Amino acid sequence: MDKDYRKQFHANGKIYSYYDIAGYLAEHQQQISAMPYSIRVLLELTLRHSQKKPAMKEFLKAFIDWDNQHDQDVAYKPERVILQDFTGVPALVDLAAMRDEVKKRGGDPEIINPDVPVHLVIDHSVQVDMAANDEAFDFNVKQEFKRNHERYTFLKWAQNSFDNLTIIPPDTGIIHQVNLEYLSQVIRQKDIDGEKVAFPDTLVGTDSHTTMINGLGVLGWGVGGIEAEASMLGQESYFPMPKVVGVKLTGKLPDTATATDLALTITNLLRKHNVVGKFVEFYGPGLRTLPLANRATIANMAPEYGATCGFFPIDEQTLDYMKLTDRSAEQIEFVRQYAKYNHFFYAEAEDNQRQYSEDKMLDLSSVQSSLAGPKRPQDLIYLKDMPSHFRQYDQLPDFPVQIDQTKFQLRPGDLGIAAITSCTNTSNPEVLIAAGLLAKKAVAKGLKVPEYVKTSFAPGSRVVTKYLEISDLQQYLDKIGFNIVGYGCTTCIGNSGKLKEDLQTKLAEQDYPIAAIESGNRNFEGRVNPLTKDTFLASPPLVVAYALAGTVDIDITKDPLGHDQDDQPVYFKDLWPSVNEISAVIHKYLSPQLFSTNYANIFDQNKTWNQLTSSKSTTYPWDEKSTYIANPPLFENTETSDFKNMRVLAKLGDSITTDHISPAGFIGKSSPAGKYLLAHGIQQRDFNSYGSRRGNHEVMMRGTLGNVRLQNLLTPDKQGGFTKSWLTGQETTIYDAAMDYKQNQVDTVILAGKDYGMGSSRDWAAKGVELLGVKAVIAESFERIHRSNLVMMGVLPLQYLPGDSADSLGLVGDEKFSIIRDGKVAHVTASNNAHTTKFDVKVRFDAPIDQEYFDAHGILPMVIDNKLGV
Structure with missing residues (x-):
């Protein structure tokens, strides 16, 4: 009989069983002290699930001498799934479509x-239509419900009709802050066969910043909606045993640096x-000085530094945060x-005993106040170096506006937007209180934000509002225009709304390098x-x-932000609050009761949501006229491509993000999606955003590869969603070309450079791209999440061999492509009138189940077949 490695422990007068990972390792001559904490979580999950599912036992072998097993796969079956509404709505639409198909x-x-338990937090739909006044919040919420009535009614149906689904209403908080402050139990327990079994909380989420929860010692990361659906439907995901980069933190942050700077x-x-x-796993003596909120900020940005997760192990700081957020003493x-x-x-x-695949070190005391930009979050800029970026624009004339x-007379670097937003920072009391204290000092000096800057503040939970109100700091943020506009992601995901009126109009007519912060x-x-x-x-x-300066073309370490009532210069150092000032506010006003009071009635805080009615039915009553929710054609395309005579839909460069590929934000009137909506009687003012229309494939496929900043090398003279059709020889939109190819039964391929699909999940x-008829993507490299999503939609991800690229192989994009798969390699022939190029590429089926997904034309048809026993 196989050993099950169960042991018991006592807590709160109860007996719990657990799966002893140290015992398993010891039996295989391994020491638990040598294993990173994040890998221990994977081991426990595999050990526990292998008792009920013997097929999982084969994956246990990968944990023996784990750092030499990176060619071996591990299976991941998380305990729960968390969704935000932009990605959650299409996931639930897919489940509804699956019910129809069954x-x-x-x-x-x-x-x-x-x-498994699924939480959907509605936080991505509120837009900053109004800002910088006391009416902004109510106005934006009203507009949100007006725009999203169909989506929210669908979500009400889903809540009524699906088991194991909980929906957190809109305008209550940002998904990751709600997860951090309320949803996660850190360690979970379940009654199994008469025993109380304890195990670590694990999850996946349909937002790349799901990684924030790793700051709490909980392993989880963002996946695409399709992969999340797999977890929701009981499927394991597979990936090679990850390498773990150990980052040793030493020292202490200087008083002038914040968690954001870190x-x-x-x-x-x-x-x-x-x-x-x-x-990535953080450890070292620096952890002692790093509060949980700071860890969460660092963990949140794992997608920006490219890691699957940025993990902090459980310690006293974890327990202190649980106390602060009023988790029970028993928990x-x-x-x-x-x-x-x-x-x-x-x-x-045990730091010196723990084995990491790679090592880095950071002395916290070396961190300086900084920004990142202007286009990538990894491009660090120190305050004094900001003006140098704008010297490239010195020859540009002024840009006149009237607000x-x-x-x-605006100049490059002057701000159109200044927003306190995003899950990264709005869960961190230190930086928010610092902002409030800085605003208080600015008001005392008589400083104001210039009228051309659109300012907004979108906290991550109502707890933030409460401690800023009772500490009297919100009133000062209000006085300079940082009034609360909603509880959601807003600006960070493109829901920034229009700029100030004249600025909006003139920039729409004439491109000019106005900045945002x-x-x-x-x-x-x-x-x-x-x-x-x-x-x-x-x-x-x-x-x-x-925002007070009105520009980022300024060295705020020496140049004044403005002038006080006596026309004396006011400098950044005059306004910066001390650590003692910030700590005093935190200790006086931040209490566990704020959290428990807020979350006790989180489901009742939004009366408009509570008044929404929806039917309860086994299948969803689709409205054929809806431009928000539609039954997607996910089970119609079951023909296998022969991968012959494929044409290039787009030839793209490096660092093509999912923002470039997936529709997001503003819907242009003249875009294919805009024309579709106009044709269906939707006024431009009611277009809403792509994110809000993610449940309608007709809108979304028209916006795919339609980002205004996308550069398709087939149309080098144009930016945006354009291409050259090889059927007509004419430049046209990518959507129109794709539909023409489909009508003529021509499959298409995308050529790309490095890091294809980086960014949000x-x-x-x-x-x-699958609905546009793309059958394969050939890239120099793929971001992890997007590669997985392509396979799960039945699109073939192919990677150039080292040293090869579209340019090195002389691929122009006018060739006809034929692809022959041969195990883990594929042979490609690209021919035009001038030449024929033959080269091999790697088939990026990274997990053992990828071949099954691809052969079944995607994961959803495969799951239905499995459920029906086909």
């Missing part, structure tokens, strides 16, 4: 149901190290006892607002400081 095939639709520094450091596809004691018994509690004394009767994590081109050129990431207090980046 019913069509004579099965019971209710076999399609989440197998996160940006780490992003820069680890991007240079190349941690793509790897786990805290349960976490402490389990973590210590099963070797998940951080032991600094509220005041005339301005936000306390976010993403600043890719066209993301924050299509009319702003350069976007910089910074801490909330820095956002306030630069957008499922439509894969869904969209």
